[in-house]
Amino acid sequence: MSSPVTPSLTYRSPPGPLHATLLAGTVPLFLGALLSDIAYYNSYQIQWSNFASWLIAGGLLFCGLALVFALVNLVRAPKKAGRPLVYFLLLLVMFVLGLVNAFEHAKDGWAVMPAGLVLSVVVTLLACVTAWMGLNLRSGGPA
Template identity: 40%
Template sequence: MSDEPRRDASAYPFQSLFVPFPFVCFSLALGTDIAFWQTAEVMWQNFSAWLLFAGLVFGGLAVLAGLIDLLRVRTRPMRPSFFAIILFLVMLVLAFTNSLVHAGDGWTAVVPYGLLLSLVTFVVSLMTVAASTRKYARLAWRV
């Protein structure tokens, strides 16, 4: 038996374990903000706050794992582009700001600024996914 499967497993970037969570959490936070805007039910505001918190925690873990991956030689070809890294950090800063806005009480904690920040964070997350998948697609197809 060759060492090829073990070598391939050692090349798996640690950041790939944590990076998807912020995208999911911030997308769902936009959904719960829209639900709060339409219903004024406080439960949706609480869901948004917890989703933002979870996304920030996993985003921080992704940044730490990405720093570890920088030191690993085997993950060098799978590193995201510099532009994707900057977009990911911008997304986290926007989400942190959004979390501070959501820390307020009542309707004004979400509408209009929290909802707007959730939308902008979602759009930046889509841009981040698009920027990072281009490199992986080129690597997979050797283009």
């Protein structure tokens, strides 16, 4: 007679619908800002920089609200380490770098380049990684 095999418990705690919407919304907003920065870099039309500034502001709003949800989920989690903590820290870094990017885009004219473009690339990559990790969040199992 074989003994029953019990798999290691992995508790799946995906974000709620509002949290997931806010998290997923950061990707197109920061990606749009990156594309606007690329267009500004190639055309010298200041309106592209203005458009990027507004998209970054929207991305920061979504990211900030998702950060609040992630903090609440981290506080409520039975295990305060592993993926939930890494997810929260990635969101925090994305928010801080997005804020620095917003300050960079507040400069006048061509002073935005090239730092604004580089920050937009970094924040967009962070948004993609954070959204992937946040929408596949697991706690309790191996990280």
